[in-house]
Every structure is written in structure tokens, then in C-alpha cells.
Amino acid sequence: MDNPDKAAQAATRAEREAFYARIGADNLAPLWEQLHNLVTPTPRSDCQPAHWSYQKVRPYLTEATGLITAEEAERRVLILENPGLRGKAAITTSLYAGLQAILPGEVARAHRHSQSALRLILEGDGAYTSVNGEKTIMRRGDFVTTPSWTWHDHGNDSDAPMIWLDGLDVQLVGMLDASFAQSSQADRQELLRPVGDSQMRYGNGLAPMDWQPPANKASPLFSYPYERTRASLHAMQSAGEADPCHGYKLRYIDPLTGGPPMPTMGAYAQLLPAGFDPLPYRCSSGTVFAVLEGRVLVELADRRFLAEPNDVFVIPSWAEHRLVPQEKSVLFSFSDRPVQEALGLWREQRGGASGSL
Structure with a gap:
């Protein structure tokens, strides 16, 4: 004899499915069927940990320069696609x-x-890169910005190839349906100020009397030379104890507001001393790292890899990890932390799963 409870349950399911089909025709859906996937106890991200070896990627870049010119491509770039987000041009x-x-x-x-x-x-x-009429000469390790809706072009007047890591808030802007773009009729924009002008105006604890925050809420300083960053990290090391998770870590700032260089992306420099044994760490902002000096063993729950100079790797949101230097190492990183902080969403956990939120 059939179980009456099972028969009743099957009838209820059928009735509900029929209801869902009817309301679906009018672009409605039952929240109770999806709530557990929408409001989760901790972040659930399709982003996966990933590592791009510069030694492996560099030959592909050389090959690309023989296949397409910078003029044809407009920007000759190989996208770093996260393996969990293939086809979305996302890291x-x-x-x-x-x-x-x-x-x-x-x-x-x-x-x-x-x-x-x-x-x-x-x-x-x-x-060089030129931003809003100011040329900046670029050297290895330099952090350079092109804020929202600023004219920018790049050129290479040196005698060797130049390669850099690009980071953009493409997916965030796309999610907001706020993408706009405009091309110039000229390859190079007209230069309106001398090289280093913004550094002299804004980088020495000074600002013009009539300065007002720009509409794009970005730093007026476009270039953060690695020479200065490195000196600051070493000064920090000589002056105090290392953070137990991060070693010695600094954030790049807008010198006039103390905020991030751009409102949607934060950027950071980090020195890990030789022999440093970090505590586990995780935070809600998926973070992209690049190695500038040394070698770092990246330890996650189910994966380990060694990142060397110019390698790029990504740690997803809420993925517990340790960055263990194999020698003195310097890392650059960027993330969407400023957005999360502005919305009151950013969280971190130090010292492992038992650490405080």
C-alpha cells in the first residue's frame, strides 16, 4: 500500500510547481525557493584561487606582439581569466x-x-602614460592610476618592451549598467602640464588653494613611484613589529583626503620579512596580488603554490590563506575593499576560523 504521507507530499509539490509555472509567465518567482542561495551565512563566490606564472605567460605576450600591433588592438592585453569565471573577462x-x-x-x-x-x-x-594632459614616466614597481573618465594614452619611447598589470572595475561598473567610453581622434593627447606636475602639487603635503575634489572622487596624484613605496615599507619595518597576518603593509592613498586612490579599488604594498610565519587570514574582498620581490608560498585550504617575481595570483572572498615568504618579499595587491567599506559590508577574520569577525 502506498504511503499516504508521500502521496500527499507529491500532490503538494505538484500543486506548487504548477503555481510557480503560472506566476513565472508573469515574471514572478517564489523567494522561499531561493532565499537560502541569496542570503548565505558566509560569501559563496564562483571566483577560485588562481596563479599565473610570469615565466609561462611572458612568451605568450611576446607572441601577441607579433600577431597584432598596438594600433590594431588599441590595448594589446592578455586577460587574466579566473578559472571559475571563464568567459566573463573577470579575475x-x-x-x-x-x-x-x-x-x-x-x-x-x-x-x-x-x-x-x-x-x-x-x-x-x-x-609613459599620459593622464588628463600630464605625462608620467613609468618604471618597474610603479603604481599608476587612470581614474574614471580621464583621457589617457600610453607610449614607449624606450628601447625595450614594457609590460604591466592592468586592473579595472569593469565587472562592478557593468553590474551597475554605467559603462561609457569615448575614443580620441588623436593617438597622443596634448600635454598641458610638465612631467611630475601632480607630484609637486599634491605629493608633498600641499595642494593648490582652489583645489576641489573632482567628480570622479579620485586622487589628483596619478603616479606612486616604487622607489618611495619601498623606502616607506623599510622604514615601517625598522620602526615596529610586523602585523601577525600581513607583515608590514601599507595602503596607497589620495594625499588630500586619506581615502583610496580611486573610489572603487584599493591598492596595497606589503613587505614580508625573511622567516616571517604569518597567521591565517581571510576577508570579504577578493584580492589580486603581484610579486615584486622575493618568493612567496601561498597556502590555502586545498591548494599551495609558489609565487615568484612578476607572478600574479588571486585570493577569493573569504578564502582562508597564508602568504609565507621564502625570502624577504614585497607584494602589490588590489581589491574592491573601498566599495565594501563604503557600504558597511567589509569583514575580515584573523588567526583562523576561531578568530573574531
Whole structure:
């Protein structure tokens, strides 16, 4: 004899499914069927830990320079696609990253877009980027910004290729349906100020009398030279104890507000001393790292890999990890932390799963 309870349950399911089908025709859906997937106890991200070896990727960049010119491509970039987000041009659920190459004599023509962009110089010395009429000479380790809706072009007047890591808030802007872009008729924008002008105006604890925050809420300082960053990290090391999770870590700031260089992306520099044994750490912002000096063993719950100079890797939201230096190491990183902080969403956990939130 059939179980009456099972028969009743089957009838109820059938009745509900029929109801769901009827309301679906009018673009409605039952929240109770999806609530557990929408409001989760901890983040559930399709982003996966991933590691790009520069030694492996660098030949692909060389090959790309022979296949397409900077003029044809507008930006000759290999996208770093997260294996959990293939086809979305995403390295985390909110951010894009890629490796851009420009050969001697090439120009990546001027354009502007609503997406904010950053670049970390990985290889070469002497190419430039121009932002809103100011040229910045780029060297390895420099952190350079092109804030939202600023004209920018790149050129290489040196005698060797230049390669850098691009980071943009493409996915975040796309999610908001706020993408706009415009191309210039000229390859190079007109220079309106001398090289280093913004550094002299804003980088010495000073600002013009009539300065007002720009509409894009970005730092007026476009270039953060690695020479200064490295000196600051070593000064921090000589002055105090290391943070038990991060070693010695600094955030890049807008010198006039103390906020992030751009409102959607935070950028950070981190020194891990030789022999440093970090505590486990995790936070709610998926983070992209690049190694500038040394070698770092990246330890996650189910994966370990060794990151070497110019390698790029990503740690997803709420993935517990340790960054263990194999020698003195310096890392650059960027994430969407400023957005999460502005919305009151950002969280971290130190010292493992038993640590406080």
C-alpha cells in the first residue's frame, strides 16, 4: 500500500510547481525557493584561487606582439581569466585584470571610459602614460592610476618592451549598467602640464588653494613611484613589529583626503620579512596580488603554490590563506575593499576560523 504521507507530499509539490509555472509567465518567482542561495551565512563566490606564472605567460605576450600591433588592438592585453569565471573577462566577481605589452616606438592611443584603471609596472623602464594632459614616466614597481573618465594614452619611447598589470572595475561598473567610453581622434593627447606636475602639487603635503575634489572622487596624484613605496615599507619595518597576518603593509592613498586612490579599488604594498610565519587570514574582498620581490608560498585550504617575481595570483572572498615568504618579499595587491567599506559590508577574520569577525 502506498504511503499516504508521500502521496500527499507529491500532490503538494505538484500543486506548487504548477503555481510557480503560472506566476513565472508573469515574471514572478517564489523567494522561499531561493532565499537560502541569496542570503548565505558566509560569501559563496564562483571566483577560485588562481596563479599565473610570469615565466609561462611572458612568451605568450611576446607572441601577441607579433600577431597584432598596438594600433590594431588599441590595448594589446592578455586577460587574466579566473578559472571559475571563464568567459566573463573577470579575475574576481567585481574586477578585471590583464597583462599589457607595448613595444619600443608604439603608442596605445588616447581614450577615456567610466571604468577606473590602475597599472603596476612589471617589466621595462622609460615608457609613459599620459593622464588628463600630464605625462608620467613609468618604471618597474610603479603604481599608476587612470581614474574614471580621464583621457589617457600610453607610449614607449624606450628601447625595450614594457609590460604591466592592468586592473579595472569593469565587472562592478557593468553590474551597475554605467559603462561609457569615448575614443580620441588623436593617438597622443596634448600635454598641458610638465612631467611630475601632480607630484609637486599634491605629493608633498600641499595642494593648490582652489583645489576641489573632482567628480570622479579620485586622487589628483596619478603616479606612486616604487622607489618611495619601498623606502616607506623599510622604514615601517625598522620602526615596529610586523602585523601577525600581513607583515608590514601599507595602503596607497589620495594625499588630500586619506581615502583610496580611486573610489572603487584599493591598492596595497606589503613587505614580508625573511622567516616571517604569518597567521591565517581571510576577508570579504577578493584580492589580486603581484610579486615584486622575493618568493612567496601561498597556502590555502586545498591548494599551495609558489609565487615568484612578476607572478600574479588571486585570493577569493573569504578564502582562508597564508602568504609565507621564502625570502624577504614585497607584494602589490588590489581589491574592491573601498566599495565594501563604503557600504558597511567589509569583514575580515584573523588567526583562523576561531578568530573574531
